Amino acid sequence: MSETTDRTTAKRRSATIIDVAKAANVAVGTVSRYLNGQIIRRSNREQIETAIHNLGYRRNAAAASIRTDLTHMIGFLVPTFDEFHARMLEHLARSVRQTGRALLTYCHGGDPRIVAEALDFFAAQRVDALVMDGTAEVYHRVDDLITHDVPIIFYNNDVKGLAADRVMVENQKASYRIVTHLIDLGHQRIGMLTGNPANSSAVERLTGYEQALIEYGLPTDPALTVRGNWVYEGGYQATKRLMQLETPPTAIFAANYNMAMGALGWFKENGLRVPTDISLVSFDDVEIFRLLDAGITAVAQPVAKIADTITDILVERLADPSGSHNRTTLLECDIILRGSTRRLT
Amino acid sequence: MSETTDRTTAKRRSATIIDVAKAANVAVGTVSRYLNGQIIRRSNREQIETAIHNLGYRRNAAAASIRTDLTHMIGFLVPTFDEFHARMLEHLARSVRQTGRALLTYCHGGDPRIVAEALDFFAAQRVDALVMDGTAEVYHRVDDLITHDVPIIFYNNDVKGLAADRVMVENQKASYRIVTHLIDLGHQRIGMLTGNPANSSAVERLTGYEQALIEYGLPTDPALTVRGNWVYEGGYQATKRLMQLETPPTAIFAANYNMAMGALGWFKENGLRVPTDISLVSFDDVEIFRLLDAGITAVAQPVAKIADTITDILVERLADPSGSHNRTTLLECDIILRGSTRRLT
DNA sequence: TTGTAAGCGTTATCAA
DNA sequence: TTGATAACGCTTACAA
Numbered sequence A, B: 001m002s003e004t005t006d007r008t009t010a011k012r013r014s015a016t017i018i019d020v021a022k023a024a025n026v027a028v029g030t031v032s033r034y035l036n037g038q039i040i041r042r043s044n045r046e047q048i049e050t051a052i053h054n055l056g057y058r059r060n061a062a063a064a065s066i067r068t069d070l071t072h073m074i075g076f077l078v079p080t081f082d083e084f085h086a087r088m089l090e091h092l093a094r095s096v097r098q099t100g101r102a103l104l105t106y107c108h109g110g111d112p113r114i115v116a117e118a119l120d121f122f123a124a125q126r127v128d129a130l131v132m133d134g135t136a137e138v139y140h141r142v143d144d145l146i147t148h149d150v151p152i153i154f155y156n157n158d159v160k161g162l163a164a165d166r167v168m169v170e171n172q173k174a175s176y177r178i179v180t181h182l183i184d185l186g187h188q189r190i191g192m193l194t195g196n197p198a199n200s201s202a203v204e205r206l207t208g209y210e211q212a213l214i215e216y217g218l219p220t221d222p223a224l225t226v227r228g229n230w231v232y233e234g235g236y237q238a239t240k241r242l243m244q245l246e247t248p249p250t251a252i253f254a255a256n257y258n259m260a261m262g263a264l265g266w267f268k269e270n271g272l273r274v275p276t277d278i279s280l281v282s283f284d285d286v287e288i289f290r291l292l293d294a295g296i297t298a299v300a301q302p303v304a305k306i307a308d309t310i311t312d313i314l315v316e317r318l319a320d321p322s323g324s325h326n327r328t329t330l331l332e333c334d335i336i337l338r339g340s341t342r343r344l345t
Numbered sequence C: 001t002t003g004t005a006a007g008c009g010t011t012a013t014c015a016a
Numbered sequence D: 001t002t003g004a005t006a007a008c009g010c011t012t013a014c015a016a
Helices: A017-024 A028-035 A042-055 A061-068 A083-097 A112-125 A136-147 A171-184 A200-215 A232-243 A257-269 A287-291 A303-319 B017-024 B028-035 B042-055 B061-068 B083-097 B112-125 B136-147 B171-184 B200-215 B232-243 B257-269 B287-291 B303-319
Strands: A073-078 A102-107 A129-133 A152-155 A165-169 A190-194 A225-227 A251-254 A279-283 A297-300 A328-331 A334-336 B073-078 B102-107 B129-133 B152-155 B165-169 B190-194 B225-227 B251-254 B279-283 B297-300 B328-331 B334-336
Touching: A017 A028, A017 A042, A028 A042, A061 B061, A061 B112, A073 A083, A073 A112, A083 A102, A083 A303, A083 B083, A083 B102, A102 A112, A102 B083, A102 B102, A112 A136, A112 B061, A129 A136, A129 A303, A136 A152, A152 A303, A165 A171, A165 A200, A165 A303, A171 A190, A171 A200, A171 A251, A171 A279, A171 A297, A171 A334, A190 A200, A190 A232, A190 A257, A225 A232, A232 A251, A232 A257, A251 A257, A257 A279, A257 B287, A287 B257, A303 A328, B017 B028, B017 B042, B028 B042, B073 B083, B073 B112, B083 B102, B083 B303, B102 B112, B112 B136, B129 B136, B129 B303, B136 B152, B152 B303, B165 B171, B165 B303, B171 B190, B171 B200, B171 B251, B171 B279, B171 B297, B171 B334, B190 B200, B190 B232, B190 B257, B225 B232, B232 B251, B232 B257, B251 B257, B257 B279, B303 B328
Parallel strands: A073 A102, A073 A129, A129 A152, A152 A165, A165 A328, A190 A225, A190 A251, A251 A279, A279 A297, B073 B102, B073 B129, B129 B152, B152 B165, B165 B328, B190 B225, B190 B251, B251 B279, B279 B297
Antiparallel strands: A297 A334, B297 B334
16 A cells, blocks of 8 residues: 555655665764664664664665675575475575575576576676586586685585585485395396486486495396486386386386486386385485385485585685685485385295 | 685675776776677777676676666565475576576565565565565565565465555366366365465465355365365374364365375375275375376466466566556466366265 | 766775 | 765766
8 A cells, every 4th residue: 555656757766874864863874883783872873763764764785785795695506496406495595594695596497508697697696605506517607706706515416626615415325325225125136217427416326326236246237227317207218218128127216306206107107016016216305205105215315404504604604705615515315214115035 | 726816815806897998998888888788889899898708807786786776686485485386486587587687585484574584685685576475464564665666476375455466376266166076076075174364375265165065055064174274284184183073074175285295194194095085186286196196186276377477567567667557367277187086976 | 989977875994 | 983985886977
């Protein structure tokens, strides 16, 4: 019910710090000091407060940032808002907010041009720092930002060789453990749906799988690892390929949630039951894995921990921009055992 | 491998438009005009371009916005990043980006203080517009923004009485249709897991449910509608309550995805099979509903359409800020029939 | 088309 | 503590 005084003008000019100063009968500097929580004579404070209230004054963050070189905005760049990244976003937004900052999000959908665009945008917005899921093509453009002293934090996927902080999970170790679990159950032919090998996590998860096979003296048949590129359709097709092999695997390890869903989709269409006909395990633990028929055994990434760690690093780097931080934090994953695997007799 | 010249200084000062002008031997005005795509003498253009390249110049968006009163940022305020809002975010980010703008996201988790904080933040950042899932408590603070001529667009849930645009779905109609589907199958006792009645969509979905019962001459037993407050745990408890009734329902309609999952969780723990023992339908269509055993019959919201419509309105309002837009767009939902319902004999 | 210079809303310095 | 005033990096008249 905003009482409109003049709807014809393009845009109502909002009150400025000068207006406040005038109304409160003090100097702008005093108002600025008040705004920034410094000590102010009590009488002045009260006058300023009523002036702000009456004028409906809002500090203009852009004007402030132009002087302070601080925007209190953190760039957040992701390929997509799937389950994992959405949860990351939710946690990161929360922890970052508690430090008085907010997230400027950009979603590139795997398109390198949009990645470039996003990085330009973040540069123009002068974000205080950038949190991103690393992708290989960004090397030079991210290095640009680093040159401009923007702290970078990679998570989920790494881009080697850049002066950035990193928060990663033990991809290889977790994969190794979940695959050895399958081997312990008696599985000898284990298929894997792999991610895009351009991503470090895809490589590490594959390496963990191979390490398990090798350590247990199992043959590593190249036909058993099929690229699913992280997505549902890829997982579906890869599963199809695996199951149509002359001797199909008795168990499948999906490198992420979407591909596991693709596998389930193919199983369903072809009347295969988990775990009776085929065992399935997956990286990424999502709510439905708990609810599905037997429940899907999965690797649970510590999303909240990742977000908190990122925020800690953020705070530290922003407090001391001179420090040449360049640290990798490696977080453990849990293996959640459910009913999607069968013991082979 | 950013070659570091001086890592000890707090922050390297980035090149400004003045530096570019000097390097290119032109006036700042000329550079500004180049930056804004105006016509420039060819030789100057080339000199400016190489200067920008050599200096690694990036326009400072804050400095520009302080003059133009335009930030090209759209505030996006949501209660949570669940499936629905994550998909909204993904679509909206895409369509908004194509108009040269980006999203400043804030997630309030239902906490009124954080809502207020978010609104303050958006006001300070001078977002060009605000897109939000309406929640009752925000009335006055949002009205504040409207007074400052910030266009507001509500989606999903409405806040009545504010001068804002709205993009909603036909909640009542879709609920009516999915419940009549159950009735057509012979169900007479149909339970409903309702959302938070403070949200308009919760009310509308409940109304659709009641309308169906009434029109078909079925009794409306108050014990059959239980409040689940949108969340998993709420859906779980509400389902428990329904199924422990003296005469439990033969079918349940969940007002959203999370509560449907809660119902499934309770069913699983208690050995009930869908649809053999109980029929289940839900608002919100998500990928797993397709994959679950029999597949869950659900109402599919046109997420992409919602996002596109919001963007259209955004573009229109920003092009003509004087126009007093105040329009509600109502979008149709699809009912996706799957195997989660049983015909009652 | 270009150069000059006056803003934009803040913060920060320096005397008082 | 406070007031006055010079930045900050950009856009935009206005005159040339």
